[in-house]
Amino acid sequence: MKQGIHPDYHPVVFMDTTTGFKFLSGSTKSSQETVEWEDGNSYPLIRMEITSDSHPFYTGRQKFTQADGRVDRFNKKYGFTNKD
Template sequence: MKKGIHPDYHPVVFQDSATGYKFLSGSTKNAKETIEWEDGKTYPLIRVEISCDSHPFYTGRQKFTQADGRVDRFNKKYGLTSK
């Protein structure tokens, strides 16, 4: 690897904003906030919107939408029934 062209890779704590789940991982991203981790050391804290703790694919709480046609959706929305 060439010297001086790669960003600094360091440990960072990521926190899921929705659930509060935290995990320690390596990253090149810098943060203004810090947090004390379970090992007693202080690490930069990066807040993320979604992680494996809140993502529907990993939690099994997926929403499946029906593949109704336009007419069926219109009828369902406005209370019309087919004869």
């Protein structure tokens, strides 16, 4: 491997903003926000909307509330209504 062309690989805490689940992993991503981990050290905190803790594929649960909200927004945007 060529020297000096690869980004710095360091420990980072990822947090699922939906569930609050946190995990420590290595990453090249960095953040100005830090959090204290269970070992007493501070690590950069990366906030994520979806992780294995909240994604339906991994949890086995489908979240219909988000899908319903998207459908309603689409109908409002394009003027569709429920006319029986």
